[in-house]
Ligand code: AMP
């Protein structure tokens with residue numbers, strides 16, 4: 001079985017409130033890989049249900065992530081866009097890998113601890129084995145590269161360990177490649193606009209904490225105006241951002257949106273007050289995000305189009321994953 005050298009896989013959960021962190025940390029980087037890689041972009045609805053999702057909202061959010069991919073510039077004709085639950089290989093491989101991964105590995109996962117909270121006994125079993133399903137997503141396509149935000153680094157290490165242990169246990173050297181994480185850009189971890197020490201997240205109770213991919217120009221400007229900062233002007237260099245999480249976050253967002261480094265942004269705004277920098281950032285954010293938001297809205301109104309993309313994408317995904325699964329079954333000894 002041929003091993004492609006440049007196959008990308010990544011996913012985003014359809015859990016609502018798609019935000020600037022999802023865009024800068026992940027989706028925007030997905031777009032850039034299309035020229036050089038064969039890309040498979042998944043809406044991971046099976047991951048979403050590891051915490052409760054209202055069924056109607058799940059369906060709408062699944063279409064919204066697909067629309068966000070396409071509106072951001074992913075070409076669903078040249079590459080593959082689909083939702084996870086349509087391709088049974090993910091669930092099937094996840095089971096087999098559940099028998100490869102060790103409980104001790106999962107016990108070290110920090111995202112489970114964060115998401116399960118204090119009452120861990122009440123978390124779903126799916127939330128606990130979530131990283132195994134993620135490893136299955138990647139390995140079912142024998143993907144070589146995985147673009148993600150910083151917060152997924154530990155899960156990717158687990159996917160690499162899983163690939164290696166499977167190959168060793170079953171004496172199938174090089175069957176699964178070691179997927180390389182691609183954590184790219186100046187905004188691999190976008191922070192909350194209300195608290196620069198917390199990650200921007202879909203589940204933060206404060207709407208002001210995140211810029212979403214649905215926000216109007218006015219919403220974006222308001223949220224940036226209200227973003228938590230400090231009274232000092234912007235420093236000359238990146239070192240001057242240390243201990244200033246709110247400032248650091250806004251400079252990082254500006255850098256990512258303008259395709260510059262933080263150092264270049266500071267060279268331009270050194271000594272500026274936030275009363276000058278925030279409006280400049282708001283203008284930039286509106287300029288970059290509004291066309292995507294508008295295109296997403298247009299696509300969301302064309303449900304038949306989105307559903308056809310997902311259906312065709314799933315067919316093409318199955319054509320890659322099913323033969324891999326057939327080989328896995330043989331390797332494991334299933335008859
Ligand atoms: P999720 O919404 O958890 O499915 O995340 C989808 C993608 O967005 C993953 O690659 C995450 O690493 C990335 N991501 C989520 N939150 C952030 C953030 N605050 N900053 C940068 N990347 C993020």
Ligand code: TRP
Nearest residue numbers: 009010011012044047134137146
């Ligand atoms: N766990 C990822 C997140 O929440 C989403 C995801 C699921 C994923 N499967 C994946 C990312 C496979 C990359 C590759 O962000």
